[in-house]
Amino acid sequence: MKADDVLIEHHGVLRSLLTRIASMPGSDGERRRLLDELIDELNIHTKIEEQLFYPAARAVSRLVDISFAEHRQLDDQVAVVLRTPIESERFDEEFRALRAGVEEHAGEEERIMFPECRALGEAELEALGGRLQRRLEQLRRSKVARALIVLKRETLRRV
Numbered sequence: 001m002k003a004d005d006v007l008i009e010h011h012g013v014l015r016s017l018l019t020r021i022a023s024m025p026g027s028d029g030e031r032r033r034l035l036d037e038l039i040d041e042l043n044i045h046t047k048i049e050e051q052l053f054y055p056a057a058r059a060v061s062r063l064v065d066i067s068f069a070e071h072r073q074l075d076d077q078v079a080v081v082l083r084t085p086i087e088s089e090r091f092d093e094e095f096r097a098l099r100a101g102v103e104e105h106a107g108e109e110e111r112i113m114f115p116e117c118r119a120l121g122e123a124e125l126e127a128l129g130g131r132l133q134r135r136l137e138q139l140r141r142s143k144v145a146r147a148l149i150v151l152k153r154e155t156l157r158r159v
Helices: 003-022 030-057 064-083 090-119 121-142 141-159
Strands: none
Touching: 003 030, 003 090, 003 121, 030 090, 030 121, 030 141, 064 090, 064 121, 064 141, 090 121, 121 141
C-alpha cells in the first residue's frame, strides 16, 4: 500500500471516531472511551507522519513545515478538550473546534501534500507505505508505546 493510501485510510479512522463522538450524548460513558481512543489514534498518526512521512515529503512538498505547526495546534486543542467536562456545552464547542482542525489538516494533506508526493515515485511511495503501516501497528501493539501514549493523554487531561 502506498504511503498516501495508508494515511488516507488512517484519516478515515480518525473521521469515523470524530463522527461517532459528536453524535453521542455528553453523559454517555462510551463517549469518554471513544474520546480516549481518538486522542490515542491522533497521537499515533502524528508520530508516523512526523517520524516517517514528513521527512520523505520535505523534498517535494511545501506543506511540511505548516503540517508540523498544525500538529502543535491540534495538540493544544486536544489538551483543551481533555480538560473540559465531557457533559458540558463547552465540551461540544471545543470538540467541534478539534474536529474542524483535524478535518482541515487531513483535507489539506489529501488535496495538496499527497499529490505533491507523487513526485517521490511509485517505488518510494510503496516502500514508505510499508514503513508507515509497520510503525502504525507497532505503536498500537507495543505495551511500552501504548503506555507512553496513554501517559501523554492523561497528562494533558490533568495539566
